[in-house]
Amino acid sequence: MLKFATVLLKPVSLVPTRSTTLRRTLPRQFKTYATNAKDFTIPKTRNIGIIAHIDAGKTTTSERMLYYAGVTKRIGDIDDGDTVMDYLAAERERGITINSAAITFGWQGHRINLIDTPGHVDFTMEVERAVRVLDGAVTILDGVAGVEAQTETVWKQASRYDIPRIAFINKLDRTGAAFGRTVKEIWKKLRTRPLVIQLPIMNEESMDERHKGLRALVDVVTMETVQWDPSHTDGSIITRTALHPDQSVYAEAVKARTALVEALAEMDDAIVDVFFEAAEGDHLLVPAHDLKAAIRRVTLSNKAVPVLCGASFKNLGVQPLLNAVIDYLPSPLDRPDALATYSSAKTSLIPLSDAKLCALAFKVVHDARRGPMVYVKVYSGKLNTRMTLFNTTTRLKERVNKLLQMYAKDVEEIPTIDAGNIGVIVGLKDTRTGDTLVQSNDTHAIKSGLQLSNIEIPSPAFFSAVEPASVSDEEAVETALKNLVREDPSLKVWTDEESGQLLVSGMGELHLEIVKDRLVNDFKVKADMGKMRISYRETCQASSEARAEYDKEVMGKRARAACRVEISPIEQEEQTLEEGWILNSGNQLSVADISQDASEKDPQMNPEDIKQAVQNGLLGGLARGAVLGFPLTKLKVKAFDLETFGPETTLGAISACVSNGVFEAVKKANPCLLEPMMEVYTEVNENHIGSVVSNLSGTRRGHVIGLESSMDDDNDVNDHVQVYAPPDSLLVSSDIEAYKPKQVIKAHVPLSSMLGYSSALRSLTGGSGSFSMRVIGYGEMGKDRERAVISEMKGW
Numbered sequence: 154m155l156k157f158a159t160v161l162l163k164p165v166s167l168v169p170t171r172s173t174t175l176r177r178t179l180p181r182q183f184k185t186y187a188t189n190a191k192d193f194t195i196p197k198t199r200n201i202g203i204i205a206h207i208d209a210g211k212t213t214t215s216e217r218m219l220y221y222a223g224v225t226k227r228i229g230d231i232d233d234g235d236t237v238m239d240y241l242a243a244e245r246e247r248g249i250t251i252n253s254a255a256i257t258f259g260w261q262g263h264r265i266n267l268i269d270t271p272g273h274v275d276f277t278m279e280v281e282r283a284v285r286v287l288d289g290a291v292t293i294l295d296g297v298a299g300v301e302a303q304t305e306t307v308w309k310q311a312s313r314y315d316i317p318r319i320a321f322i323n324k325l326d327r328t329g330a331a332f333g334r335t336v337k338e339i340w341k342k343l344r345t346r347p348l349v350i351q352l353p354i355m356n357e358e359s360m361d362e363r364h365k366g367l368r369a370l371v372d373v374v375t376m377e378t379v380q381w382d383p384s385h386t387d388g389s390i391i392t393r394t395a396l397h398p399d400q401s402v403y404a405e406a407v408k409a410r411t412a413l414v415e416a417l418a419e420m421d422d423a424i425v426d427v428f429f430e431a432a433e434g435d436h437l438l439v440p441a442h443d444l445k446a447a448i449r450r451v452t453l454s455n456k457a458v459p460v461l462c463g464a465s466f467k468n469l470g471v472q473p474l475l476n477a478v479i480d481y482l483p484s485p486l487d488r489p490d491a492l493a494t495y496s497s498a499k500t501s502l503i504p505l506s507d508a509k510l511c512a513l514a515f516k517v518v519h520d521a522r523r524g525p526m527v528y529v530k531v532y533s534g535k536l537n538t539r540m541t542l543f544n545t546t547t548r549l550k551e552r553v554n555k556l557l558q559m560y561a562k563d564v565e566e567i568p569t570i571d572a573g574n575i576g577v578i579v580g581l582k583d584t585r586t587g588d589t590l591v592q593s594n595d596t597h598a599i600k601s602g603l604q605l606s607n608i609e610i611p612s613p614a615f616f617s618a619v620e621p622a623s624v625s626d627e628e629a630v631e632t633a634l635k636n637l638v639r640e641d642p643s644l645k646v647w648t649d650e651e652s653g654q655l656l657v658s659g660m661g662e663l664h665l666e667i668v669k670d671r672l673v674n675d676f677k678v679k680a681d682m683g684k685m686r687i688s689y690r691e692t693c694q695a696s697s698e699a700r701a702e703y704d705k706e707v708m709g710k711r712a713r714a715a716c717r718v719e720i721s722p723i724e725q726e727e728q729t730l731e732e733g734w735i736l737n738s739g740n741q742l743s744v745a746d747i748s749q750d751a752s753e754k755d756p757q758m759n760p761e762d763i764k765q766a767v768q769n770g771l772l773g774g775l776a777r778g779a780v781l782g783f784p785l786t787k788l789k790v791k792a793f794d795l796e797t798f799g800p801e802t803t804l805g806a807i808s809a810c811v812s813n814g815v816f817e818a819v820k821k822a823n824p825c826l827l828e829p830m831m832e833v834y835t836e837v838n839e840n841h842i843g844s845v846v847s848n849l850s851g852t853r854r855g856h857v858i859g860l861e862s863s864m865d866d867d868n869d870v871n872d873h874v875q876v877y878a879p880p881d882s883l884l885v886s887s888d889i890e891a892y893k894p895k896q897v898i899k900a901h902v903p904l905s906s907m908l909g910y911s912s913a914l915r916s917l918t919g920g921s922g923s924f925s926m927r928v929i930g931y932g933e934m935g936k937d938r939e940r941a942v943i944s945e946m947k948g949w
């Protein structure tokens with residue numbers, strides 16, 4: 154069979170038209186770049202993220218991007234633990250990304266703000282934070298494994314925010330890699346329309362080992378071969394050569410271009426005009442710049458996803474990927490206006506051109522030297538150094554000390570951050586991830602309680618006790634944990650009232666392991682962590698009402714308030730929210746009329762502040778149940794009849810009183826425990842289905858929902874479209890012929906039964922099975938199990 158490889162063996166002189174050699178620009182160091190940073194306008198800015206399944210090659214690809222952009226002088230290697238993007242000790246040790254690092258660099262006269270995100274399911278929150286502020290994303294796929302469980306999860310996260318994406322099929326140097334099959338999986342499993350704009354060219358026939366494997370690509374848009382010079386192993390020398398009909402790759406390239414033009418014509422009217430008029434109906438004559446413009450339009454409108462390929466580790470394919478970021482992913486101007494909500498529950502859009510400052514804190518990182526560094530995206534107006542800000546979430550004033558542009562762990566001070574750009578504020582003491590910042594003199598935003606929609610925080614599934622090495626270490630441990638929680642709101646820290654133990658909860662076992670690592674290595678505190686336990690939830694099985702009074706002396710002053718609280722179980726989760734009610738962690742809360750009552754009686758009080766204090770009280774009360782102190786869920790809670798006592802009623806007293814009211818009402822409402830229920834996807838070969846299903850539904854108390862092939866044909870969304878994917882037989886690996894799609898078993902299983910599943914699956918499938926899981930809710934447990942959990946927790 155003829156292989157694409159033959160093309161590489163042809164002498165260049167046979168090629169009739171244009172031939173150019175592109176060299177990487179000379180390394181530009183941070184300072185040189187930074188002096189130019191202000192020249193990049195917003196249309197020339199790309200806020201992009203790299204999202205993928207664990208180990209697909211996100212960090213490897215980002216490191217190459219930095220190298221070719223001149224930010225680094227040598228390529229960092231995951232396997233050697235010296236990458237720029239994974240800079241935490243815990244990341245370098247494990248070779249995985251935990252913190253999504255942000256870095257700015259220049260490419261072809263554009264500013265790229267790149268955010269590398271973790272692929273491990275325990276760090277879904279990091280991805281959510283990054284996705285919220287991205288304008289576009291590169292999805293990296295492993296060319297051998299194809300679309301994997303976490304690829305689907307991060308894809309859905311990006312879809313939730315309508316983020317335009319390009320796909321990069323990586324690791325095509327590995328045996329068993331299949332470009333065409335992965336393109337089909339993008340279509341079938343991610344339910345999107347892939348546009349093949351490159352073809353990989355494999356060279357297996359060379360006698361020289363260095364020339365074997367992936368060495369070149371076909372650029373379907375320009376109809377050129379893009380070839381990496383094997384004598385420059387850093388991949389810096391690329392030759393672009395126009396394709397010639399004599400080349401064996403030519404026929405497939407023509408098919409790919411025809412398919413590309415046809416696909417675009419179905420989605421974009423402008424390219425139809427070019428096809429009939431300028432190109433006179435010839436697919437090959439449609440000019441490359443018109444094709445690029447059409448690809449950009451369909452990508453920005455999320456109708457399709459351009460697909461590129463390469464092998465980052467072998468330094469192949471990264472420069473064309475960077476070009477595609479510029480060509481096809483949006484600038485902030487191409488994105489919809491940000492959505493703001495007000496305390497009245499009304500919403501409005503904030504255009505980028507609005508002169509008033511509005512920014513979202515999407516990440517907080519504790520830096521030992523600089524203190525808290527708050528990553529912000531500015532949605533409108535301009536952020537300046539020395540500005541006084543108002544945090545509409547905490548309702549506190551904060552002062553900007555410095556503004557920074559990040560180059561992974563290196564930084565550059567900048568005077569302003571414009572609308573559409575991402576940067577870091579130093580000097581904010583109380584801002585947390587997800588908070589909205591406006592200017593302190595923007596009375597309209599402050600009074601109306603303007604908030605940019607916040608980031609959804611998933612429920613923690615595990616918790617563990619943190620044990621300081623000695624009493625003298627307690628304060629340092631608590632401060633370190635406080636800083637970790639500001640950085641990562643999916644961690645929760647509290648003290649168990651009965652045992653006095655400090656507890657921390659997180660998304661998974663790895664998440665908590667990293668907390669331990671960071672306490673010891675980054676914060677240098679002496680502490681150990683206890684046994685990992687499941688984070689249960691509590692609810693009530695009956696309705697009740699309670700009156701609470703708060704009357705205490707705080708710093709020599711009497712603080713008083715009284716109120717009533719009503720509580721009832723939510724029978725059906727999908728129940729629609731009544732007007733004035735808000736949703737939080739599966740609970741519905743109402744503070745609807747309370748502030749008006751109180752502020753009428755006491756005009757000194759700002760109704761917005763009272764509302765916030767009551768809401769804080771409800772949230773505080775729901776944070777600890779009456780059975781084992783786990784957070785409460787599936788409850789409808791309302792505070793009413795707030796009584797105030799003139800100057801003795803402070804906002805703190807109101808919160809404390811409401812919180813006590815919730816606890817009293819819960820105690821009377823037949824409280825019980827709930828356990829986390831997981832949706833589990835297990836991918837196995839056909840011959841292992843029986844044993845895995847019986848393990849899940851037997852000893853693990855799971856409910857098997859069904860079986861689906863990882864390449865099911867019934868794709869309702871895309872059934873009507875024809876998708877082009879090149880045949881993998883044109884590539885080389887013999888493993889491709891033997892490839893059989895795996896079967897996916899979907900099941901709902903209590904988390905407590907999933908402990909040890911990973912090793913059980915390994916022995917059931919001889920190491921070939923894999924699984925992913927996520928919390929889908931909390932289910933009742935039988936009374937016997939509840940008693941067992943209570944006695945285990947209380948150490949009876």
Ligand SMILES: Nc1nc2c(ncn2[C@@H]2O[C@H](COP(=O)(O)OP(=O)(O)OP(=O)(O)O)[C@@H](O)[C@H]2O)c(=O)[nH]1
Pocket residue numbers: 205206207208209210211212213214231232248249250251270271272273323324325326327463464465466467
């Ligand atoms: N053969 C081959 N290996 C690759 C390629 N790209 C990455 N790898 C290897 O795959 C492993 C994972 O790469 P990473 O870049 O850490 O992957 P990641 O997606 O950032 O992983 P997480 O941060 O843990 O989610 C490393 O051992 C890399 O050397 C490639 O193109 N070819």
